[in-house]
Amino acid sequence: MDRMKAIPNPSTARSSTAAIDLHKIEKHYRIGDTKVAVLKGIDLQIDRGEFVALMGPSGSGKSTLMNIVGCLDKPSGGRLSILGRDVISLDEDELARIRREEMGFVFQSFNLIGRISVLKNVEMPMVLCEMPRDLRRTRALDLLKDVGLGHRVGYSPINLSGGERQRVAIARALANDPRIIIADEPTGNLDLKSSADVMGILNDLNRDGRTIIMVTHNPEITENCSRVVRLRDGLISEVTS
Numbered sequence: 001m002d003r004m005k006a007i008p009n010p011s012t013a014r015s016s017t018a019a020i021d022l023h024k025i026e027k028h029y030r031i032g033d034t035k036v037a038v039l040k041g042i043d044l045q046i047d048r049g050e051f052v053a054l055m056g057p058s059g060s061g062k063s064t065l066m067n068i069v070g071c072l073d074k075p076s077g078g079r080l081s082i083l084g085r086d087v088i089s090l091d092e093d094e095l096a097r098i099r100r101e102e103m104g105f106v107f108q109s110f111n112l113i114g115r116i117s118v119l120k121n122v123e124m125p126m127v128l129c130e131m132p133r134d135l136r137r138t139r140a141l142d143l144l145k146d147v148g149l150g151h152r153v154g155y156s157p158i159n160l161s162g163g164e165r166q167r168v169a170i171a172r173a174l175a176n177d178p179r180i181i182i183a184d185e186p187t188g189n190l191d192l193k194s195s196a197d198v199m200g201i202l203n204d205l206n207r208d209g210r211t212i213i214m215v216t217h218n219p220e221i222t223e224n225c226s227r228v229v230r231l232r233d234g235l236i237s238e239v240t241s
């Protein structure tokens with residue numbers, strides 16, 4: 001697992017700021033004349049190296065919040081800092097850079113590209129960072145070996161099991177060595193064995209110093225989380241350590 005270890009970053013290692021700092025985050029949608037409030041003022045600080053599980057009923061706003069933390073969506077109000085940097089005022093290019101370099105995304109539905117190989121899927125974020133071809137190929141192969149898929153690199157994702165697809169997605173999420181991993185129901189479509197495999201990988205990544213925020217409906221997979229945050233109707237209803 002050595003290759004999956006976070007590379008220490010001297011410029012931020014001494015900083016005491018939170019990895020993710022949400023202050024009074026609100027999100028509402030307008031549907032016709034009606035304003036629908038989905039997030040109603042979320043205050044949450046996640047320290048570097050924490051593994052936070054986000055739980056709550058369907059429709060409580062978990063994915064909405066994850067998309068905001070991942071800089072995929074903008075809040076309607078409030079402040080958000082990522083690794084000590086206020087991101088609300090950043091333009092789309094700067095947000096794209098933060099997503100690309102600081103964050104790895106893992107989704108319930110894997111979001112792999114079916115018409116290219118597993119290897120090319122993992123290489124994709126490095127292509128976007130303009131990493132030289134040889135380097136990105138070697139790194140993608142190493143990451144796929146680390147998640148136990150060295151024998152599947154030439155496959156199309158279409159021909160993989162759900163658990164294998166999610167491990168490809170994790171390898172891809174690690175391509176640019178992100179400090180934060182955002183996982184929205186990463187085991188939602190997996191059987192017990194594959195869930196355990198994926199959680200084993202996420203726990204290792206957390207032990208190696210990465211900050212993880214993960215949505216789940218399954219309390220059994222939160223045992224290694226530093227905190228469980230519960231959302232209800234757009235607000236935090238409970239935090240347990």
Ligand SMILES: Nc1ncnc2c1ncn2[C@@H]1O[C@H](COP(=O)(O)OP(=O)(O)OP(=O)(O)O)[C@@H](O)[C@H]1O
Nearest residue numbers: 029031036038056057058059060061062063064065
């Ligand atoms: N683009 C949108 N326009 C209007 N309403 C939206 C939009 N996106 C999400 N919502 C609403 O926001 C609420 C929260 O959705 P969200 O996807 O965050 O829930 P969730 O907690 O992730 O649920 P689940 O556990 O089912 O994934 C839902 O009622 C949903 O209908």
Ligand SMILES: [Mg+2]
Nearest residue numbers: 062063064184
């Ligand atoms: Mg959701």
